[in-house]
Amino acid sequence: MEPGRPTPRTAPAVSFSGAVRTYGAVRAVDGVDLTIARGETVALLGRNGAGKSTAIALLLGLCAPDAGRVELFGGPPEAAVRAGRVGAMLQEARAVPRVTVGELVAFVAGRYPAPLPVDRVLRLAGVAGLAGRRVDRLSGGQAQRVRFAVALAGDPDLLVLDEPTAALDVEARHAFWQSMGAYARRGSTVLFSTHHLEEAEAHADRILVVDRGRIVADGTGAQLRRAAGGGRVSVDLAGRPAAGLDLLPGVRALEIRGDRAHLRTEDSDATVLALAELGAIRGLEVAPASLDDAFLALTAHAPVERR
Ligand SMILES: Nc1ncnc2c1ncn2[C@@H]1O[C@H](COP(=O)(O)OP(=O)(O)OP(=O)(O)O)[C@@H](O)[C@H]1O
CATH class of the missing domain: 3.40.50.300 (P-loop containing nucleotide triphosphate hydrolases)
Incomplete structure (x- = not known):
């Protein structure tokens, strides 16, 4: 042996x-x-x-x-x-x-x-x-x-x-x-x-x-879920424009439904802090990424060859 x-x-x-x-x-x-x-x-x-x-x-x-x-x-x-x-x-x-x-x-x-x-x-x-x-x-x-x-x-x-x-x-x-x-x-x-x-x-x-x-x-x-990173953050727009929310730190995707902005983020903390600085935290909800999100993120095929 x-x-x-x-x-x-x-x-x-x-x-x-x-x-x-x-x-x-x-x-x-x-x-x-x-x-x-x-x-x-x-x-x-x-x-x-x-x-x-x-x-x-x-x-x-x-x-x-x-x-x-x-x-x-x-x-x-x-x-x-x-x-x-x-x-x-x-x-x-x-x-x-x-x-x-x-x-x-x-x-x-x-x-x-x-x-x-x-x-x-x-x-x-x-x-x-x-x-x-x-x-x-x-x-x-x-x-x-x-x-x-x-x-x-x-x-x-x-x-x-x-x-x-x-x-x-x-x-x-x-x-x-x-x-x-x-x-x-x-x-x-x-x-x-x-x-x-x-x-x-x-x-x-x-x-x-x-x-x-x-x-x-x-x-x-x-x-x-954690390895895939981030989560979902949503806030009431309360009449304010949604423009620019997709540029906040961590944000990967922005969706507007009714008067609410739904953000997919790879760093919930950074996104929430930035929203707070804008004073845009009415009805704030933060949720971890779903396992589906995690699976999709982990198996997303990047055009470059992986390790
Ligand atoms: N005997 C074989 N001859 C040629 N190619 C094969 C053979 N067995 C598997 N492959 C190929 O190897 C890859 C992996 O197949 P495999 O069956 O291991 O996947 P899997 O994850 O079990 O898929 P599924 O969920 O569909 O059963 C596939 O591209 C498949 O086409």
Whole structure:
């Protein structure tokens, strides 16, 4: 073992260093450095094509990095997968014909060294009522929950979920997050990908914003809002002209609705001080940037090449 390297007992659940994966000219994962501690629940948040699924494929050892290193629990992903430490729910999965949900989960559980009892898995995934149903006769949402059950069956230390709620309606989504939360609270590490900001903020300890193969932000929802900077400031115009408000310090955008000026600012304090100097603080309201604002700011594509 290299000196200074963590031992398999202390190593983080997931570690990427300088990981790159290309498909022709596309750098699907473009130099990612990342550590996920054991027990964390982390969301990979990004648009279509941002590189989430490719990062997950690297992490599961389904493909190898062209450069850099990817490790799970201090060793190659294949070793962690072989040892039954990883459960995954991927986007594409074909149903096995004829077997029932109960048979499928029992079969998968039987391949792990220390699986959860099958009835417990079925309950956790919310599919206990479907145990006798054939897996090729399920609705999209039911099939998705069965895939979650399959991911849980081996009682993995690391659960990896690629867009787990994509086919679920509101009620099933809610039930899914409850199950996932219950599993995470047992101390497992969970990594899930999503397009939904609210889901990432509500269900993860930490959000990684992925854009064009890179991690462009890493933190809680509140931290991302702050990192994106600023907020929204609004005041009553009280008959005064709005001209020039867009030139105040920090202001990025000005919108007039009725007799009110709405300012998007990257520095709320500076903008409010300047408004105060103008005596224009009637009906003053200051709000932090929304998570949507933050996401848009963090993934805005500048014409210049980023770092
Ligand atoms: N097998 C492949 N062959 C060629 N290009 C690929 C392959 N897999 C992914 N890509 C490309 O790599 C980039 C990242 O794709 P990836 O599927 O990782 O993104 P994603 O964030 O998971 O997207 P989505 O949210 O749509 O699932 C995209 O430009 C995609 O077209």
